[in-house]
Amino acid sequence: MKSYLASRFVVLRDQERCIQCRVCVRQCGYDVHAYDSEAGDVFSCDERCVGCHRCVVFCPTQALSVRENPLSYRANANWRPEVMEDVLRQAETGGVLLTGMGNDKPYPIYWDHLVLNASQVTNPSIDPLREPMELTTFLGAKPEAVTLDPETGALATELPPQVPVAVPILFSAMSFGSISLAAQESLARAAAEAGTLFNTGEGGLHRSLHAFGEHAIVQVASGRFGVDPEYLEEGRMVEIKIGQGAKPGIGGHLPGEKVSAEVAATRMIPVGTDALSPAPHHDIYSIEDLRQLIYALKEATQYSKPVGVKIAAVHNVAAIASGIVRAGADYVAIDGLRGATGAAPKVMRDHVGIPIELALAAVDTRLRQEGIRHRVSLIAAGGIRNSADVLKAIALGADAVYIATAALVALGCRVCQMCYAGKCSWGIATQNPYLTRRINPSIGARRLANLLRGWSLEIQEMLGGMGINALESLRGNRLHLRAVGLSESEMRVLGVRPAGE
Amino acid sequence: MRGTPTRNNPYGDGKVVDACSIFGVIDVTGRPFSGDRAIAAIACMHERGNGLGGGFAVYGCYPDFADWYALHVMYMEYDVREHVEGYIGSHFQLHLAEPIPTRHVHTISDPPQLWRYFVSTADHPLAGEAPDDYVVQQIMRINTRFRNAFVFSSGKNMGVFKGVGYPEELAEFYCLDEYRGYIWTAHGRFPTNTPGWWGGAHPFSILDWTVVHNGEISSYGTNRRYLESFGYHCTMETDTEVVAYAIDLLVRRHKLPIEAAASVLSAPLWSHIDRDSSPRGILLRTLRQVYPSLLLNGPFTVIIAHTGEMIGLTDRIRLRPLTAARHGPLLYLSSEESAIRLVDPDLGEVWTPLGGEPIMARVLAPGEGLPGPQAAARPFGGGTR
Ligand code: SF4
Ligand code: SF4
Numbered sequence: 001m002k003s004y005l006a007s008r009f010v011v012l013r014d015q016e017r018c019i020q021c022r023v024c025v026r027q028c029g030y031d032v033h034a035y036d037s038e039a040g041d042v043f044s045c046d047e048r049c050v051g052c053h054r055c056v057v058f059c060p061t062q063a064l065s066v067r068e069n070p071l072s073y074r075a076n077a078n079w080r081p082e083v084m085e086d087v088l089r090q091a092e093t094g095g096v097l098l099t100g101m102g103n104d105k106p107y108p109i110y111w112d113h114l115v116l117n118a119s120q121v122t123n124p125s126i127d128p129l130r131e132p133m134e135l136t137t138f139l140g141a142k143p144e145a146v147t148l149d150p151e152t153g154a155l156a157t158e159l160p161p162q163v164p165v166a167v168p169i170l171f172s173a174m175s176f177g178s179i180s181l182a183a184q185e186s187l188a189r190a191a192a193e194a195g196t197l198f199n200t201g202e203g204g205l206h207r208s209l210h211a212f213g214e215h216a217i218v219q220v221a222s223g224r225f226g227v228d229p230e231y232l233e234e235g236r237m238v239e240i241k242i243g244q245g246a247k248p249g250i251g252g253h254l255p256g257e258k259v260s261a262e263v264a265a266t267r268m269i270p271v272g273t274d275a276l277s278p279a280p281h282h283d284i285y286s287i288e289d290l291r292q293l294i295y296a297l298k299e300a301t302q303y304s305k306p307v308g309v310k311i312a313a314v315h316n317v318a319a320i321a322s323g324i325v326r327a328g329a330d331y332v333a334i335d336g337l338r339g340a341t342g343a344a345p346k347v348m349r350d351h352v353g354i355p356i357e358l359a360l361a362a363v364d365t366r367l368r369q370e371g372i373r374h375r376v377s378l379i380a381a382g383g384i385r386n387s388a389d390v391l392k393a394i395a396l397g398a399d400a401v402y403i404a405t406a407a408l409v410a411l412g413c414r415v416c417q418m419c420y421a422g423k424c425s426w427g428i429a430t431q432n433p434y435l436t437r438r439i440n441p442s443i444g445a446r447r448l449a450n451l452l453r454g455w456s457l458e459i460q461e462m463l464g465g466m467g468i469n470a471l472e473s474l475r476g477n478r479l480h481l482r483a484v485g486l487s488e489s490e491m492r493v494l495g496v497r498p499a500g501e
Numbered sequence: 502m503r504g505t506p507t508r509n510n511p512y513g514d515g516k517v518v519d520a521c522s523i524f525g526v527i528d529v530t531g532r533p534f535s536g537d538r539a540i541a542a543i544a545c546m547h548e549r550g551n552g553l554g555g556g557f558a559v560y561g562c563y564p565d566f567a568d569w570y571a572l573h574v575m576y577m578e579y580d581v582r583e584h585v586e587g588y589i590g591s592h593f594q595l596h597l598a599e600p601i602p603t604r605h606v607h608t609i610s611d612p613p614q615l616w617r618y619f620v621s622t623a624d625h626p627l628a629g630e631a632p633d634d635y636v637v638q639q640i641m642r643i644n645t646r647f648r649n650a651f652v653f654s655s656g657k658n659m660g661v662f663k664g665v666g667y668p669e670e671l672a673e674f675y676c677l678d679e680y681r682g683y684i685w686t687a688h689g690r691f692p693t694n695t696p697g698w699w700g701g702a703h704p705f706s707i708l709d710w711t712v713v714h715n716g717e718i719s720s721y722g723t724n725r726r727y728l729e730s731f732g733y734h735c736t737m738e739t740d741t742e743v744v745a746y747a748i749d750l751l752v753r754r755h756k757l758p759i760e761a762a763a764s765v766l767s768a769p770l771w772s773h774i775d776r777d778s779s780p781r782g783i784l785l786r787t788l789r790q791v792y793p794s795l796l797l798n799g800p801f802t803v804i805i806a807h808t809g810e811m812i813g814l815t816d817r818i819r820l821r822p823l824t825a826a827r828h829g830p831l832l833y834l835s836s837e838e839s840a841i842r843l844v845d846p847d848l849g850e851v852w853t854p855l856g857g858e859p860i861m862a863r864v865l866a867p868g869e870g871l872p873g874p875q876a877a878a879r880p881f882g883g884g885t886r
Contacts, residue, residue, distance in 0.1 A: 124800060134771055146784075148784075150756070155780065155787060373730060374730060470768075473798035
């Protein structure tokens with residue numbers, strides 16, 4: 001069927017600069033560029049271009065540029081180009097529209113409406129270059145109180161397992177399968193270098209990454225891929241994945257073509273079979289079932305590591321989180337509306353769930369009202385873009401945050417949203433060895449560790465400016481936030497006051 | 502009393518901030534002495550206050566009623582007293598009610614009505630096993646339910662005397678020359694964002710715990726929300742209140758020694774804790790892991806007192822001053838050394854404590870000898886940080 005879709009991008013090649021080296025031909029994962037040996041010319045099939053910039057960055061003579069196709073439609077606030085293109089695409093395929101990465105719709109980004117505080121006069125700011133500045137955070141359940149033996153004065157409290165992170169930023173779940181092993185190894189190495197954790201996602205832990213088990217959160221999702229006693233033993237924390245911000249309420253589907261021998265071995269499934277994660281865990285239909293799984297995993301690991309639960313931010317997230325805490329989870333991770341994915345139905349990604357800022361504030365408030373916030377750690381995910389977002393999340397009540405998109409961007413990702421196609425020119429969201437070889441894990445790890453270092457320096461500066469020298473003193477400290485341009489009800493949910501008040 | 506502000510935070514700021522002078526003195530033999538020294542010393546630091554608040558805590562001042570809780574109540578409105586007295590009558594056993602003696606001081610205008618009630622929970626069915634918890638609950642209730650009444654002191658054999666004015670004027674106003682105590686703490690206030698309210702002056706108190714504080718706690722929001730989970734309501738919206746409740750939670754409810762509580766409020770740095778694998782290091786680590794939300798961040802010096810004990814503590818990087826001194830059985834704590842030297846010219850030892858190092862002095866048990874040099878100053882468990 002002839003596609004009625006116009007190409008999204010226009011590839012511009014400066015013929016004066018092009019030396020016909022064919023780097024672009026090799027770099028593009030989408031076969032946009034081709035070499036015409038008869039004409040001795042490189043040309044492009046623009047309609048395949050996804051705007052990933054790989055060719056642009058690698059062209060040795062800067063001959064290439066990519067532009068959004070300046071095609072004009074008759075202006076219509078209702079029938080915008082994207083709306084029409086989706087209709088066309090479905091008319092041509094008859095299927096569910098897939099997409100990758102996080103929600104790209106213009107929902108309010110509350111981070112951009114929250115501003116941080118700083119000291120003036122009454123309270124000296126602290127210079128992190130001269131004074132200690134502590135970011136260490138301990139993840140895991142905490143008891144209500146420390147108890148000393150009344151006779152001897154010796155410590156009588158034994159803490160549940162605590163996992164320290166040197167920066168409150170963890171790499172969110174990205175499975176081997178959804179991303180390449182080289183990309184996952186980059187995350188693992190960077191986590192080890194920066195003293196934080198990466199998350200295996202639901203794809204198991206590849207043998208070659210067992211060395212990084214100390215820095216791994218091993219996920220147990222509805223498909224149970226790659227889960228065996230050794231896997232649980234390897235990880236530093238165990239995470240039960242109930243939901244994901246990009247696709248709350250549905251499972252996952254890794255098509256058989258992507259299930260290579262390595263992916264198959266790691267997931268413990270036959271090569272070439274579809275890896276289907278059911279929408280719910282079929283052994284969890286209620287909160288008491290969740291409790292059983294939490295304790296089954298604790299038993300299996302001899303209570304030696306925290307067991308947490310990750311959920312998508314949905315309407316009644318506060319009540320759900322409270323139930324999860326009472327079910328015995330050591331931490332709760334909440335993934336908001338803008339959380340990313342390797343593949344999800346576009347309609348789910350763009351319309352289901354609530355923003356992380358509101359979800360986080362609501363959960364933190366509810367857990368405090370119930371007097372149980374201090375018992376668990378709270379991890380916020382889905383839409384953290386920079387160090388200011390991290391700090392704002394902590395002031396709203398998070399112990400730490402998960403980042404995923406930001407980490408992939410550090411590896412080259414341009415958020416082209418084509419991850420589900422498995423052709424990623426950056427070698428990230430693909431299993432094609434020709435493409436995955438582009439990521440050298442030690443260079444990838446360098447880039448990621450640099451990012452974490454940069455953010456943590458910025459966090460120290462901002463904390464010092466507020467007159468705070470330990471991150472824990474900002475946790476849930478919403479007095480250090482003010483709202484700009486938000487409604488009364490939004491401020492009520494966020495628990496922040498308007499700027500100037 | 503007309504025009505007396507009835508709220509601590511009339512502009513609804515995130516919290517009330519102020520700077521101050523603080524002073525404390527204890528006789529570790531437990532011998533009561535007059536307030537002359539404390540009053541002269543705090544007056545010496547006049548420049549550090551601005552006349553918008555001052556106050557004193559005196560321990561050992563009600564020896565004849567030592568078994569009863571002494572509730573000091575201020576009324577900003579005439580009618581409310583009747584209701585509060587009704588409430589006190591029906592929730593406590595009332596032994597004595599009287600106005601707190603005051604004298605006219607021309608700079609102190611429009612004071613509230615000030616009364617004291619000596620009460621016990623003896624036969625109240627709800628007080629049961631934990632009379633202290635019951636008293637705290639009732640005080641929280643009175644302070645939140647009656648808008649124009651405020652209980653500002655509630656311990657046994659101790660009292661808080663505070664208000665709007667310079668501390669030396671308040672000493673005169675409250676006739677403090679007629680009281681004797683074995684611990685005196687004092688405060689002169691420089692509030693930066695409030696017109697000054699009688700209840701907002703220091704010391705802050707709950708049961709027999711008192712806190713005088715100089716500084717601004719930048720972790721206030723964190724501390725406050727944590728304490729709310731445990732039923733403490735920060736009705737005053739000042740960071741000092743948070744210190745008092747934190748101590749109450751840690752020491753009275755969680756039964757931690759005061760040294761441990763001090764190392765929660767001014768937690769040692771992780772780099773120090775990590776070097777210490779002894780039981781003490783493990784204790785410090787556990788405390789910091791369990792109570793991160795009670796770390797007090799930002800510049801502060803506090804003098805905390807309760808029956809038989811006085812503690813001085815600064816933030817861990819010592820952004821506000823504290824000087825300690827000893828002379829025989831007397832231990833002094835002060836914002837400025839000059840104030841101590843003024844009232845006791847021949848001191849034995851004078852020193853500046855390290856940031857976060859608690860200076861503790863308690864009344865000796867019968868037969869116990871005076872501590873050696875700086876012994877009162879040994880940080881938690883001995884050794885230095
Ligand atoms: S490499 Fe990326 S930007 Fe370049 S042509 Fe291919 S899809 Fe387009
Ligand atoms: S990971 Fe690759 S395919 Fe996915 S958005 Fe980034 S560049 Fe595009």
